[in-house]
Amino acid sequence: MRQSQLFGKTSREDPKDAVAANARFLERGGFVFKNSAGVYSFLPLGWRVLQKIARIIREEMNAIGGQELFMPALVEKKYMEPTGRWGVDISLEVLGAGEKEASFVLGWTHEEVLTAIAKHLVNSYKDLPFAAYQIQTKFRNEPRAKSGLLRGREFIMKDLYSFHADEKDFESYYSKVREAYNRVFSRVEVKAVYTVAAGGVFTKKNTHEFQVVSPVGEDTIYVCEKCGYAENKEISSLKAGSACPACGSGVEEKSAIEVGNIFPLGTKYTEALGLQYADEKGHKNYVVMGSYGIGLSRLMATIVEVHHDENGIIWPESVAPFQVHLIELGIRNHELGNIVKNTAEDLYNRLLAKGVDVLYDDRADKTVGEKFADADLIGIPWRVVVSEKMLEKNGFELKKRNRANPEILSAAALVEAVENKKDLL
């Protein structure tokens, strides 16, 4: 991608209404655009990051047998009423044609919708278990959207639902999901603490959350540094310094961002909606359910909260919008400058040919300082500079975003290094 053509520009000033690091850097870097409070557009740069995250989540969900599908955002009243979730506070209701009262809600979760589908498809124990998920926009009329992408009224979420014949089968799947979630969070390089929590509007049972410790987090958790056991303050009888229920060591109080959760639902929804199956003896039983969420847009914001410095974002390689930021410092209308320009074009094409994702800063009207400052802000892991100075040394400069000192490499060595993602620095 040529940066001169990119739909998205950096800005030098922080937006006046943004305080959280994720909002400041994502808006300034041209990753997202705030359309309303808690309502964001993803610009091409931000959308690439989101797609990288989505791909990792898909791989891990598929690996535990999750089947991807896609459900409607318009959810009719008849689905939510039987479970008592029609008209809850966070609902964004929609009027049908000619109606005076809303008959649809913009979907904020999909247990009911998928259970209705399952009623059509599940008759026998032979149809169980199964797990299905989607990646979709969710709508929740938050009384107070805040902290950039961390709490929006509209956000992108992966929601997985599993259906089982009995609790035992459910529990074994629940722990599989837990492991899959750990892999997701470790691949995007956030440290998520598995935390015991409350079920809110989803279930009366205890649930589990994946919490990333961060000062901007809205949740308070008690976490044991020694064994890693953690409880959410909302259900906990612990205090800072209390003995850890798991190992007896002291727990600490931390602010944390909830990046994922897994809910045991039992038969709450299947009873309310009448989802039963026939067992081996022909007896009818209610299906046991679980639901499992990861907020993708929130996770993207969390990654920024965890991985940045004063100059901008430092993307983990797994989710960076591009692998390489190629910066050309040729002087316009100048003989040597043209050589620099041509050399950079050539290198750009070589990297593309090798299948490397490159953002090529070919902008002719930007100064050196501006290009470097933009590169720091956008936070692509590898930076390659082509300039007169480098050509004199017969090489290219390669620098990692999180390192201070660059390396000078020949073109061939550089292409090889980037291609093999060799950490030469």
Added chain:
RNA sequence: CGGGGUGUAGUAUACCGGUAGUACGCCUGCUUUGGGAGCAGGUAGACCGAGUUCAAUUCUCGGCACCCCGACCA
């Protein structure tokens, strides 16, 4: 939803009851070129509505929007 605050150019800001200023951006030209360049010229602005007033961007009221604290929450 309770409390507090803020709405001025594309962005960030200043001043003011009477002609709205600065910086960055953007456009033209020349110069410059390894950490947000220089000169010259140009472009562009008071959230909406009502009231007070000779006169409102400024004061008052209402609405709307956005931010922060709380309650709530993936």
